[in-house]
Amino acid sequence: MPGVVLVVGSYNQDHVWTADQLPAPGATRLGTYASGPGGKGFNQAVAASRAGARTGFLTALGEDAAADSARALADDENIELLAEVHPALPSGTAGIFVDAAGRNVITVAPGANGALSPAYVRAARPAFAGADVVLAQLEVAPEAVLEALALARDSGATTVLNPAPANAPTSPALVALADILTPNETEFAALLSRHADKTVDADTLHALADDTLHALCQSLHPATWVITLGGHGAFVSHPPGKQRGDHDHAYRAPAHPAQPVDTTGAGDAFSGALAAALAAKPDAPFRDSVAFAGRYAARSTERHGAALAMPRRDDLAG
Numbered sequence: 291m292p293g294v295v296l297v298v299g300s301y302n303q304d305h306v307w308t309a310d311q312l313p314a315p316g317a318t319r320l321g322t323y324a325s326g327p328g329g330k331g332f333n334q335a336v337a338a339s340r341a342g343a344r345t346g347f348l349t350a351l352g353e354d355a356a357a358d359s360a361r362a363l364a365d366d367e368n369i370e371l372l373a374e375v376h377p378a379l380p381s382g383t384a385g386i387f388v389d390a391a392g393r394n395v396i397t398v399a400p401g402a403n404g405a406l407s408p409a410y411v412r413a414a415r416p417a418f419a420g421a422d423v424v425l426a427q428l429e430v431a432p433e434a435v436l437e438a439l440a441l442a443r444d445s446g447a448t449t450v451l452n453p454a455p456a457n458a459p460t461s462p463a464l465v466a467l468a469d470i471l472t473p474n475e476t477e478f479a480a481l482l483s484r485h486a487d488k489t490v491d492a493d494t495l496h497a498l499a500d501d502t503l504h505a506l507c508q509s510l511h512p513a514t515w516v517i518t519l520g521g522h523g524a525f526v527s528h529p530p531g532k533q534r535g536d537h538d539h540a541y542r543a544p545a546h547p548a549q550p551v552d553t554t555g556a557g558d559a560f561s562g563a564l565a566a567a568l569a570a571k572p573d574a575p576f577r578d579s580v581a582f583a584g585r586y587a588a589r590s591t592e593r594h595g596a597a598l599a600m601p602r603r604d605d606l607a608g
Contacts, residue, residue, distance in 0.1 A: 293569025295343040296421035296447070297562070298411070298438040299331020300403040300429035301373075302382035303356040304596055306554070312389045327363050328596035329382055329403070330427040330454060333555045336597045337562025338425070339367050341586060343569050346370040346417050348438070350406035350430065356381035363597070372417060374410040376402040382429070392550040392591060398429065398455070406430040408437035418445045422569040425450040425561060428458030439467035448568060452561040456480040462511075470514045470568075472561045478506075478517050485510055496522035503527065504540035516580060518560055518587075521545050526580060534576035543580045550591035552599065559583075559590035559600055 309321030327336075335347040347364060351357035351373045360381065364371035380401040388394045411434050418424060424442035426435045426449075435451075442449045451468035453460055456477040462485060465471070473481060479492040486509055495503070496519045507515040507527035514534060515527040523545040526536070533539055563586035567579035585606055593599035 292342050292344050293422040293566070293572070294346070294420055295338040295562075295565045295569050296346040296348065296417055296424045296442075297331055297335040297338060297565075298348045298424065298426040298430070298435065299334060300329035300382050300400070300427070301327070301332045301349045301351060301356075301360045302329035302384040302398060302403070302429075303359065304328035304384045304386055306386045306388060306595070308388045308594070310390045312387055312393065312395055324594070326595050326598055327359060328384055328555065330429045330452065330558050332360070333558035333597045333600070334425055334427065334452070334562035334565070335364075335369050336367050337559045337586070337590070337600045338566045339369050340600050340602045341563045341566035342603050343566035346372060346421070348372040348411065348414055348417065350374040350376060350402040350410075352379050352381040352402045353377040354381055356383070370417075372414050374402075374406055376405050379405055386554055388552050388554060388594075392553045394552070394554050396554070400429065403430045406434040408433050410434070411437040411441065415441060418442055418447065421445065421447045422572065423448045423450060423565045425452065425565040427452040427454050427561075428460065429455065432459050432461070432464060436461075436464050436467065439464070443467060448572070450561065450565055450568075452557070453477050453481060454557060460484065465511045468511070468513055470516065471511070472516045472518065472557075472564065474518045474557050475520070481510055482506060495519070496525075500525070500540050500542070514576065516564070518557055519545075524580060524584060526577065528576075535574060536576050541577070543577065543584055546585045546588035548588035548591050552594045553591050555596035555599060556587045556591050558596070560587035562600070563587065
């Protein structure tokens, strides 16, 4: 029987321009344009659903065409949508530029996402009570994320925080409510700078010794950390006595082979798939869920787009 994942986060309408190279300041490049659904929250909800979980998605929307699209897409993806409506605000949007190597730069306008209220989250308490895993990110109001993770803890759900984007505000109280954290290199370096007054080069983070990286993780918060390292795979760090079925307290998970065309949403694919795997098999070794999430995220990079690029379980065969 599939587990239940509740994702609390953002919905954005993505506007994507693809060109051979990313434009430098002042430069103009010819390319192609496409629009589609995105937002870290919705990306992760689609990933969790397509990875096999019964999925709910709690978000905030405006009263516009993007909101209508969000409702229709959630229905198509078998996602239970819980949306706080803010008529005076637009739904979130994102401008994304992608180059021929699949690299991207993104600007996000939060719109209604920034107004998701703790009161609306509290009113959705029954959804938290039925969840095995609650997954959140930081593209909505931080007070709402704090409320969501606290409710999840009270309900006995496993809490997963993807502390993204890197420049989003975090607090020790917010980080302390996470059982599992899934930053990428840049996000982890930002957390170290913000909460531990330590400077680490995100580009060389993967080269740190395992013991050093493990100590940095646990100095921030005694939880399970999964740092995604792109082509260098992922690093897992568990706190003492809470190794989630793993033999090792810290280890590397290798990257899975892929032929990437667009890395937009790869981190969201990883977090959503990890949540689905944990909800389905909470007693399995944690490294099994990490391996599934890595394979899922790698496959997501082989398609253009964000939410709609998320693979289905059958796509992982072969």
